[in-house]
Amino acid sequence: MSENPTFNAPIGTRDVLGPDSAEWEGLVGLFATLAHRYGFSLILSPLFEDVGVFHRGIGEESEVASKEMYVFEDRAGRRLALRPEGTASVVRAFVQHHPLTPFKAWYITPAFRYERPQAGRYRQHHQVGVEALGTEDPALDVEVISLAARFYDALGLRQVRLLINSMGHDACRASYVALLRDHLALHVEELCDEHRGVWEKNPLRLLDCKKEECVAVTSAGPMLIDHLCDECRDHFTTVREGLKAIGIESEIAPRLVRGFDYYTRTTFEFVSDALGNAQNAVGGGGRYDKLAEQLGGDPTSGIGFGSGVERLLLARAAEGHDAPLLDRTLDVFVVDTTEEEYATVLVDRLRGAGFSVGRAYDHRSMKAQMKVADRSGARYALIVGPRELDAGLVTLRDLRREGEQESVALAQLDQELARRLRR
RNA sequence: GUGGGCGUAGCUCAGUUGGUUAGAGCGCCAGGUUGUGGUCCUGGAGGUCGCGGGUUCGAGACCCGUCGCCCACCCCA
Numbered sequence: 001m002s003e004n005p006t007f008n009a010p011i012g013t014r015d016v017l018g019p020d021s022a023e024w025e026g027l028v029g030l031f032a033t034l035a036h037r038y039g040f041s042l043i044l045s046p047l048f049e050d051v052g053v054f055h056r057g058i059g060e061e062s063e064v065a066s067k068e069m070y071v072f073e074d075r076a077g078r079r080l081a082l083r084p085e086g087t088a089s090v091v092r093a094f095v096q097h098h099p100l101t102p103f104k105a106w107y108i109t110p111a112f113r114y115e116r117p118q119a120g121r122y123r124q125h126h127q128v129g130v131e132a133l134g135t136e137d138p139a140l141d142v143e144v145i146s147l148a149a150r151f152y153d154a155l156g157l158r159q160v161r162l163l164i165n166s167m168g169h170d171a172c173r174a175s176y177v178a179l180l181r182d183h184l185a186l187h188v189e190e191l192c193d194e195h196r197g198v199w200e201k202n203p204l205r206l207l208d209c210k211k212e213e214c215v216a217v218t219s220a221g222p223m224l225i226d227h228l229c230d231e232c233r234d235h236f237t238t239v240r241e242g243l244k245a246i247g248i249e250s251e252i253a254p255r256l257v258r259g260f261d262y263y264t265r266t267t268f269e270f271v272s273d274a275l276g277n278a279q280n281a282v283g284g285g286g287r288y289d290k291l292a293e294q295l296g297g298d299p300t301s302g303i304g305f306g307s308g309v310e311r312l313l314l315a316r317a318a319e320g321h322d323a324p325l326l327d328r329t330l331d332v333f334v335v336d337t338t339e340e341e342y343a344t345v346l347v348d349r350l351r352g353a354g355f356s357v358g359r360a361y362d363h364r365s366m367k368a369q370m371k372v373a374d375r376s377g378a379r380y381a382l383i384v385g386p387r388e389l390d391a392g393l394v395t396l397r398d399l400r401r402e403g404e405q406e407s408v409a410l411a412q413l414d415q416e417l418a419r420r421l422r423r
Numbered sequence: 424g425u426g427g428g429c430g431u432a433g434c435u436c437a438g439u440u441g442g443u444u445a446g447a448g449c450g451c452c453a454g455g456u457u458g459u460g461g462u463c464c465u466g467g468a469g470g471u472c473g474c475g476g477g478u479u480c481g482a483g484a485c486c487c488g489u490c491g492c493c494c495a496c497c498c499c500a
Binding site: 008011063064067068085111113115116117118119120121122125126127194208209210211258259277278279281282283284306307308309310311312335337365366367368369370371372373374375381383385386387395397399402403405 | 424425452453454456457458459460461490491492493494495496497498499500
C-alpha cells in the first residue's frame with residue numbers, strides 16, 4: 001500500500017466500469033441509432049455556461065436554479081454554472097449559430113444538481129435527449145414523444161406510462177394563474193407549512209406539491225387544462241390524436257407542471273411503475289416556445305425531452321432485465337507459450353482482419369493464460385506454443401464446448417474463424 | 424435542508440460482558456498436472472478494523488467529533 005492519501009469519487013457521483021459500462025454503451029448506442037432514424041444529429045455543447053443561460057431558461061425561482069446549481073467563478077471572475085439539464089444549452093447554441101430550421105439535435109450529457117443523493121438520484125447524473133426548434137407543428141410533439149416511447153420499448157421497459165398536460169401559452173396561462181390565485185387566496189390557511197407563506201410567488205408550483213393539504217386545495221380549484229385558449233386546446237388535442245394514431249397511450253395529468261419555468265403548451269413525463277420510490281420519472285420534456293426569445297434570439301418555438309440514464313438502468317433492473325444491452329464477448333483469446341512474443345503479431349493480424357481479440361501478458365504459464373482466456377468470456381482460445389510454431393499451425397479451442405479443439409494452418413486461420421463466427 | 428441505518432481483506436459479512444497473533448466464504452496468485460480454462464485438492468498473498476481524539480493496564484467493540492456510504496422526506500432524471 002502506498003502511504004499517499006486516497007481519494008474516492010465525490011459525494012453523489014459514481015464511476016461506471018466493468019460490466020456496468022457495457023449497459024451504458026448499449027443504451028447510448030441504441031439512443032443514437034433511434035435519434036438518427038428520427039432525423040436528429042448529435043450536438044456537443046459546453047458542460048458549463050454563463051449562469052444566466054440557466055437562470056433565464058429554467059427560472060430563477062425554480063428549485064433547480066435557486067438551490068441546486070453548481071455555480072462558480074472562473075479566474076477572470078465570470079459567473080458560470082455546470083449544466084443542471086440539457087435544454088437551455090442547446091437553445092443557447094441555436095440562438096448563437098442560427099442553423100437551418102427545423103433544427104433537430106440529440107445529446108448525451110452529464111447533468112449536475114447539488115442534492116442529497118438517494119436511490120436513483122445523484123449529484124452528477126446523465127441524460128440522453130433531443131431538442132427540435134423552429135416549428136410549433138404538433139406533429140413534432142408527436143415525433144419527440146414517439147422517439148421516447150420507442151426508446152423505452154427498445155430497452156425492454158414495459159411498465160412505463162406517459163403522463164401529458166398542456167401549460168398553455170402566455171396569455172391563457174396568465175389568465176389561468178389569476179383564477180388559481182383567486183382560488184388559493186380563499187384557502188391560504190389550508191395549505192401546507194411550506195407553501196402557506198409563499199404561494200403567491202409561483203402558484204403553479206403548488207400543483208406539484210404532494211402534501212395532502214395542498215392537494216386538497218388545488219384539486220378543488222381550477223385546472224389549467226380546462227382553461228386553455230382555443231389555439232392551445234386545438235394544439236393539445238391534435239397532439240393527443242396524433243399519439244393515438246400511432247398507438248401511443250397517454251394519460252392526461254392536469255397537475256403535471258414539471259420543474260422548469262420555460263415550458264409552454266405540451267408537457268409530458270414518463271414514469272416507471274417498476275420503480276417503487278418517489279424517483280419514478282425516467283424521462284420528461286415539453287414545448288418551450290418562449291425560450292429562444294428569453295435567451296436573446298428571435299422568437300422560435302421548440303420541443304424536446306431528456307431521459308435519465310441511471311434511472312432507465314434502474315428501471316430495467318427493477319423489471320427484471322439482466323440480459324446485457326451490449327455483447328462484449330471477444331471472438332478469440334490468444335494463448336502464447338513460445339519465447340518469441342508470437343502473440344503480438346498474431347493478435348495484431350487478427351484485429352486487422354476485424355476480429356475482437358484478447359491475449360495474456362507477462363509470459364504466464366499456459367494454465368494461467370487459459371484461465372484468463374476463460375474469464376474473458378472469449379468464444380475461442382488460440383493456442384500457440386513451440387509445437388504450433390514449428391508446424392505453422394495454431395490450436396483452435398472452443399471454450400464453450402468441453403475439450404473441443406483442432407489444429408488449423410496459419411494460412412487458413414482467418415477463413416476458419418470467419419466460418420465459425422458466421423461472418 | 425430534515426430524519427433514520429451503516430462503515431472490519433478486492434467483494435459479501437462474522438467477531439462473545441473490552442483481553443494476547445483479527446476470522447470465514449467468494450475472488451486473486453502458485454502448485455497438484457514442466458502443453459490446456461470452467462470441477463476438485465493443497466498452499467499463499469492481502470487488513471494502521473473509515474479518519475481523529477478520549478476513557479482504560481488493555482479498544483474492532485465504549486464515548487465524542489469528523490468524513491463517507493445507504494435509505495426516506497422534499498424535488499426531480
